[in-house]
Amino acid sequence: MTLFRTLERRIAVVFVGLLVFVMLLMLLIVARSGEAIIMAESQRQLAAGARNFGKLVDRDQRQLELAASVLAGDFGFREAIATQDRATVHSVLRNHGYRIGARVMMVLSLNGEVIADTQRPDQAPRPFPFGELLQAAQQAGRSGGVALMADGLLYQIVIVPILAPVRVAWVVMGFPVEDAWAAEFARVSGLDVSVVATGESIHASSLLPELRGALEKTPWTMLDEQPRPLTLDDRNYHAVALPFGPQARVLLLHSLEPSEAVFRELERILEIIAASGIALFVVGSFGLARRIAGPVNTLAKAAQRIEAGDYSHAVAVTAPDEIGQLAASFESMRTGIAARELKIIRLAYEDTLTGLPNRTRLAEHLAGLDPTATAMVAVLDLDRFAPINDALGHPVGDRLLQQVGERLASLLPPQGMLARLWGDEFAFVVAGAADESARDFAARLLAALREPIEVDGQKLDVSGSLGIAFRPADGRDMDTLLQRAELAMYAAKRRQCGYALAEDIGAGPPPEQLSMIGEMREALERREFVLYYQPKLALASNRVVGAEALLRWQHPQRGLVPPGRFIPFAEQTGFIREITPWLLGEVAAQAAAWRERGIWVVVSANLSARDLLNPDLVGLMRDLLDVHQLPPSALCLEITESALMEDPTLALAHLAELAALGLKLSIDDYGAGQASLSYLKSLPVHELKIDQSFIGSLATSPKDAAIVRSTIALGHALGLTVVAEGIEGEADLDWLAAAGCDIGQGYFISRPMAAPAFADWILAQAVTCND
Amino acid sequence: MTVKTPAGAPVKDAAVVLEPTSGTAPPARQRAAIEQRGREFIPHLTIVQKGTAIDFPNHDPFKHHVYSFSPAKVFEIKLYAGKPANPVIFDKTGAVALGCNIHDWMEAHVLVVDTPWFAKTGANGVARIERVPAGAYRLRLWHPRQKAPAADSSVDLGGAMRKLDLTLDVTPRVIVPRPPVDAGGY
Numbered sequence: 001m002t003l004f005r006t007l008e009r010r011i012a013v014v015f016v017g018l019l020v021f022v023m024l025l026m027l028l029i030v031a032r033s034g035e036a037i038i039m040a041e042s043q044r045q046l047a048a049g050a051r052n053f054g055k056l057v058d059r060d061q062r063q064l065e066l067a068a069s070v071l072a073g074d075f076g077f078r079e080a081i082a083t084q085d086r087a088t089v090h091s092v093l094r095n096h097g098y099r100i101g102a103r104v105m106m107v108l109s110l111n112g113e114v115i116a117d118t119q120r121p122d123q124a125p126r127p128f129p130f131g132e133l134l135q136a137a138q139q140a141g142r143s144g145g146v147a148l149m150a151d152g153l154l155y156q157i158v159i160v161p162i163l164a165p166v167r168v169a170w171v172v173m174g175f176p177v178e179d180a181w182a183a184e185f186a187r188v189s190g191l192d193v194s195v196v197a198t199g200e201s202i203h204a205s206s207l208l209p210e211l212r213g214a215l216e217k218t219p220w221t222m223l224d225e226q227p228r229p230l231t232l233d234d235r236n237y238h239a240v241a242l243p244f245g246p247q248a249r250v251l252l253l254h255s256l257e258p259s260e261a262v263f264r265e266l267e268r269i270l271e272i273i274a275a276s277g278i279a280l281f282v283v284g285s286f287g288l289a290r291r292i293a294g295p296v297n298t299l300a301k302a303a304q305r306i307e308a309g310d311y312s313h314a315v316a317v318t319a320p321d322e323i324g325q326l327a328a329s330f331e332s333m334r335t336g337i338a339a340r341e342l343k344i345i346r347l348a349y350e351d352t353l354t355g356l357p358n359r360t361r362l363a364e365h366l367a368g369l370d371p372t373a374t375a376m377v378a379v380l381d382l383d384r385f386a387p388i389n390d391a392l393g394h395p396v397g398d399r400l401l402q403q404v405g406e407r408l409a410s411l412l413p414p415q416g417m418l419a420r421l422w423g424d425e426f427a428f429v430v431a432g433a434a435d436e437s438a439r440d441f442a443a444r445l446l447a448a449l450r451e452p453i454e455v456d457g458q459k460l461d462v463s464g465s466l467g468i469a470f471r472p473a474d475g476r477d478m479d480t481l482l483q484r485a486e487l488a489m490y491a492a493k494r495r496q497c498g499y500a501l502a503e504d505i506g507a508g509p510p511p512e513q514l515s516m517i518g519e520m521r522e523a524l525e526r527r528e529f530v531l532y533y534q535p536k537l538a539l540a541s542n543r544v545v546g547a548e549a550l551l552r553w554q555h556p557q558r559g560l561v562p563p564g565r566f567i568p569f570a571e572q573t574g575f576i577r578e579i580t581p582w583l584l585g586e587v588a589a590q591a592a593a594w595r596e597r598g599i600w601v602v603v604s605a606n607l608s609a610r611d612l613l614n615p616d617l618v619g620l621m622r623d624l625l626d627v628h629q630l631p632p633s634a635l636c637l638e639i640t641e642s643a644l645m646e647d648p649t650l651a652l653a654h655l656a657e658l659a660a661l662g663l664k665l666s667i668d669d670y671g672a673g674q675a676s677l678s679y680l681k682s683l684p685v686h687e688l689k690i691d692q693s694f695i696g697s698l699a700t701s702p703k704d705a706a707i708v709r710s711t712i713a714l715g716h717a718l719g720l721t722v723v724a725e726g727i728e729g730e731a732d733l734d735w736l737a738a739a740g741c742d743i744g745q746g747y748f749i750s751r752p753m754a755a756p757a758f759a760d761w762i763l764a765q766a767v768t769c770n771d
Numbered sequence: 772m773t774v775k776t777p778a779g780a781p782v783k784d785a786a787v788v789l790e791p792t793s794g795t796a797p798p799a800r801q802r803a804a805i806e807q808r809g810r811e812f813i814p815h816l817t818i819v820q821k822g823t824a825i826d827f828p829n830h831d832p833f834k835h836h837v838y839s840f841s842p843a844k845v846f847e848i849k850l851y852a853g854k855p856a857n858p859v860i861f862d863k864t865g866a867v868a869l870g871c872n873i874h875d876w877m878e879a880h881v882l883v884v885d886t887p888w889f890a891k892t893g894a895n896g897v898a899r900i901e902r903v904p905a906g907a908y909r910l911r912l913w914h915p916r917q918k919a920p921a922a923d924s925s926v927d928l929g930g931a932m933r934k935l936d937l938t939l940d941v942t943p944r945v946i947v948p949r950p951p952v953d954a955g956g957y
Contacts, residue, residue: 082840164838165869
């Protein structure tokens with residue numbers, strides 16, 4: 001309901017609603033009570049009126065009788081009547097009737113004949129039409145009553161004797177029941193009086209003419225001595241009907257109008273009070289509600305601002321009440337949230353070491369630039385940072401990175417941004433930079449880096465390699481551009497030429513690489529990855545003592561994907577971390593399966609730098625040995641020399657744990673990296689695999705042969721098994737065997753094979769050996 | 772003669788009249804009087820022979836106004852004190868009701884008959900007519916408040932005393948209220 005949507009309205013509506021309810025209830029009660037009071041009052045009035053009416057009629061009758069008696073006792077009247085002279089009798093009847101206001105005067109003989117009648121002077125004697133009245137008079141000496149006479153009028157009639165001194169005749173006097181009569185009764189009783197003859201119209205009434213007309217049309221015949229409601233001309237009455245002589249009835253009407261008017265006036269006053277009260281309440285409760293809801297609304301608006309991320313406005317509610325307290329809490333919440341958000345933003349967008357923006361911030365910055373304008377993304381990687389870090393320690397390395405950051409920041413063009421990506425890698429985004437300006441920028445940057453940097457009093461020579469990519473030529477999104485720039489940077493580092501443009505180092509990764517991660521994930525689920533095993537042959541005994549597991553991708557469309565096409569990418573993107581656990585599990589299972597069949601070979605698996613630095617690796621290996629009931633010496637982990645050098649300290653620590661587990665460890669591609677002999681000496685490894693680049697040219701390059709021969713000697717001197725891989729000819733094999741190399745591996749011995757083929761092959765070999 | 776109601780109560784002031792069926796009665800040579808005393812006519816009933824003069828002596832210390840509207844004798848003696856100079860001669864037979872115009876309750880009756888032989892009953896209902904010559908008579912019975920006229924009857928009288936029992940139904944006398952005597956010296 002919209003009526004209750006706001007607190008303000010709800011308060012006002014509830015308050016006003018309650019008041020309206022109470023007022024209505026009060027008005028209803030007053031109206032009800034009024035009706036009841038009017039009803040009771042009316043009934044009381046009518047009951048009293050009905051009682052009084054009888055008394056009044058009796059009294060009236062007695063007075064008329066008395067008056068008639070006095071008249072009948074007048075000597076002249078009696079004398080005139082006694083004369084029996086018609087003319088005289090009529091005259092005296094008229095005269096004396098006029099004296100007391102009788103309209104009708106009659107003389108009756110003692111036996112009840114009308115002998116004189118003022119209304120019909122010429123008529124012959126006839127019987128008196130109201131025998132009952134006469135009988136009553138004969139018994140009581142006089143009588144009175146109401147009768148409808150021949151003229152159609154209603155009369156109050158009294159019959160009194162003419163005494164001379166004995167009764168000689170009766171005189172009948174008739175007093176018309178007229179409006180004046182009714183008015184007199186109305187005055188005395190306070191009721192409206194109407195006299196109606198049965199079935200006839202109204203004879204007398206104290207009612208106003210229009211009401212009399214209304215009464216004539218009203219079915220009053222149903223009235224009796226019980227008060228009943230009656231409506232005349234829209235006015236309310238209560239009425240009773242009382243018998244009035246044998247042929248007439250008297251209607252007593254009590255008008256409700258005066259009482260109703262009093263109550264109407266009362267109700268009107270109450271309505272005015274109620275209306276003003278409600279009006280005051282509406283104003284008052286809206287005022288109150290506003291005082292309550294206003295600060296609440298202010299708080300709500302403040303909350304909305306905070307929700308929208310605007311923490312700059314202080315909450316301006318200073319009420320001394322609970323809302324004020326709420327506002328104060330709100331205010332401290334606002335400042336707290338603002339401070340925390342600032343901190344979060346800093347953590348999210350800032351590199352804590354150098355205070356520079358981080359990769360995320362840089363990506364947002366690039367996304368915020370005009371997408372149609374050109375932009376430059378440059379990646380700078382310090383050369384030889386790792387040795388400095390190793391030699392002088394992390395704190396020095398960190399301070400060096402901070403100094404480098406400051407120096408790079410000082411060279412930043414006004415519309416550019418500098419970020420530290422990770423380690424010793426920094427990146428720039430410069431809007432609007434084109435080929436020429438980028439080259440200038442790169443030259444200035446590299447020149448600036450050549451100035452020695454002083455850290456803790458030591459002057460350090462640093463240099464960097466820079467890779468530059470352009471939007472939109474090399475890509476549109478941050479990941480692509482950074483990747484292209486990094487590739488260029490690696491190229492520059494390899495060529496030691498300072499900087500390289502992405503466009504100069506050829507096409508980017510083949511298009512299939514862009515969707516490679518998704519495909520690799522699907523491949524893992526669909527078990528498209530398979531392991532091939534290449535035998536490791538002990539040259540002295542000519543026995544297969546091991547097998548190196550090699551990852552292959554049997555792609556449903558592209559066929560067998562060469563390892564070089566996806567493994568570096570998996571390592572770069574970190575997807576290798578999802579593949580390695582699967583691979584290690586497969587290798588362990590395969591080793592266990594072969595052992596079941598009596599094939600006792602040490603199965604090797606390759607680990608990338610990321611795998612080696614993964615803290616979960618040791619636990620995983622322990623679990624695998626456990627699950628497959630393998631002796632640790634049944635498995636060998638091969639780590640390239642370059643992988644070791646990414647984080648030599650952590651690598652050493654993990655290798656120590658793996659060695660402690662009893663696993664065999666092997667250094668792969670030895671000779672291609674920068675491992676120092678002192679570092680090599682400290683490694684807990686069992687095997688050294690000479691990089692195959694040396695083996696392939698044994699026959700043609702005396703220098704390589706010398707390196708191999710001395711490496712074999714070195715390995716043996718350190719107590720290591722020396723492995724030569726990439727043996728492609730019998731001459732090389734023989735040379736190596738002669739040189740004392742322990743184990744050989746290569747196409748000449750066998751290509752990598754699927755596990756069943758390997759098993760078949762090794763069993764066949766065994767038969768051959770036995771020969 | 773004893774007059775009783777049908778219920779057997781003696782009737783006071785009943786007139787018993789003997790009219791000779793043949794010949795004429797001797798003319799009246801009498802005078803009668805109806806006194807006004809103590810605001811009453813005394814006696815209540817007077818029977819006279821036709822032609823009798825009746826005096827209306829007033830013994831009260833205030834005036835009376837005697838009247839009659841009866842057809843047998845209409846007369847009026849306006850406010851007088853003491854004995855009026857002239858008596859009223861009742862020269863027609865019939866019943867005459869007398870009233871006083873000043874005192875409504877005062878009532879007297881005069882029965883004018885054409886015979887000298889009449890009597891009225893006392894409180895015991897007994898009336899006695901003496902010295903009636905023997906012969907045939909018509910016996911009439913009358914009372915001022917008789918309910919119905921009694922039928923005449925015939926009686927033959929010899930020299931001996933006759934005793935007759937008669938019956939007449941009368942209404943009780945209407946007591947007209949009157950002010951007390953000592954009230955203001957009326």
